Amino acid sequence: MFMPTHFDLDCLRSFVAAQEYGGFNRAAELLNRSQSAVSQQLRKLECQVGQPLVRRHGRRLVLTPAGETLFAYARRLLALNDEAMAALRGHALAGQARLGVVGDFAETWLPETLxxxxxAYPQVLLEASVDRASALLDAxxxxxxxxxxxxxxxxxxxxLPWRTLPQRWIxxxxxxxxxxxxxxxxxLPAPCRxxxxxxxxxxxxxxxxxxxxTGRSVAALWAAVRAGLGVSFRMVGELPPGISVMDDPPGVPRAPDVRxxxxxxxxxxxxxxxxxxQMLETPPALIPAVG
Known part of the structure; x- marks a missing residue:
């Protein structure tokens, strides 16, 4: 069977979005396309590779082995494409940007994003601050x-809503x-939600x-938890090595998510x-959903 020499990046973007954001409806909404257009792009990819990329599992669509392979490569291709486009625009961009982020992202998502x-924008002076939510909003x-x-x-x-993340015991x-x-x-010291x-x-x-x-930063909490001093209760994205999400204590119901x-x-x-x-508005794949 004839195989194409390249993939359509728009099709790959729809394919990746559907997996990362939980289905074609959500992907179509984020990409400002119709659901039928996103579905057509998936079928185009399946024609290119000559085999199914997803299969139905109950009410959900899950990746086939071929889909899992393509998904890994697609994310890398899109990341490289987006970085190249941003780098070309970045040579003409200069100035300053001062970003504040809560400590829950400081050891995982933040360094790679910065x-x-x-x-992408080497002429821009980027300053980042990590602090508690109330202090950041005041600043x-x-x-x-x-x-x-x-x-x-x-x-x-x-x-501007960015992502909804779970609260869990850690x-x-x-x-x-x-x-x-x-x-x-x-x-953390009181007051702390x-x-x-x-x-x-x-x-x-x-x-x-x-x-x-009682630590003065989220990084201090992670170090104490990793050392076995106790457990914490936090908003959960990606966690540093050595700590993980726990089942809820007996008799304690699951906490609501945090926006x-x-x-x-x-x-x-x-x-x-x-x-x-614009870079921040796309929730990074580095912060997975937690079940």
Missing amino acids: ALFRR LDRGVLDLVLTFGGDGRADA GGDGLCFKRMEMVDLVV FRQGAIDRLEAAGIPWRIVF VSIHDGGRPASDPLVQLK
């Missing part, structure tokens, strides 16, 4: 920061709760608890900020 922006309102990626600002007029790899056993908590959320949920279930470690938003303070954006915001 590196990608720096490679944004005072004009110290230009963009902020954080939770806790849902009622603000400048909130412990060292392999750790699990035991019924009615004292829970050692690793927390996750600290209070953990206490409230344990109190409601009648589970004894104590605070054994993360991009905030610009309602101020007009310079060209560097427009490009940074």
Whole structure:
């Protein structure tokens, strides 16, 4: 069978979007296309490779072995394409961009995102700050920061929804709760929505608890959890090595998800900020959904 010498990048983008965002409806919405157009692009890819890329599993579509192989390559092809396009635009772009991000992303997603922006726009002076949500929003309102990626600002007029992430209990790899056993908590100082959320949920279930470690940053929490000092309760994206999501304590219901938003303070954006915001508006594949 004749095989094409290249893939259509638009088809690959629809294919990847459908897998990363949970189906063709969501992919069509994000890509501003019709569902039928996205489905046609999948069929075009299947014709090119000569075999199915997805199969139906109950009500869901899952990747076939060929689909899994193409998915891995497609993400790399699209990333390289997007980086090349951004780099060509970046030579004519100069100025400053000041970004604030909550500590939950500082050790995982943030460094790679900053590196990608720096490679794409080498003439832009990019400054990044990592802090608690309230401090970041205050700095944004005072004009110290230009963009902020954080939770806790849902009622603000400048909130652009970015992604909804789960709240989960986090412990060292392999750790699990035991019924009615004292829970050692690793927390940030009060006031903190996750600290209070953990206490409230344990109190409601009648589970004894104590605070054994109070850190000044999320990185400090991760280090304490990794060392086995206790467990934490946080918004969960990608986690550093050595710690993982735990099952909920016995009798404690699953916590609601948390919405993360991009905030610009309602101020007009310079060209560097427009490009940074566009980069941030696409939720990275580095932050997977947690079941």
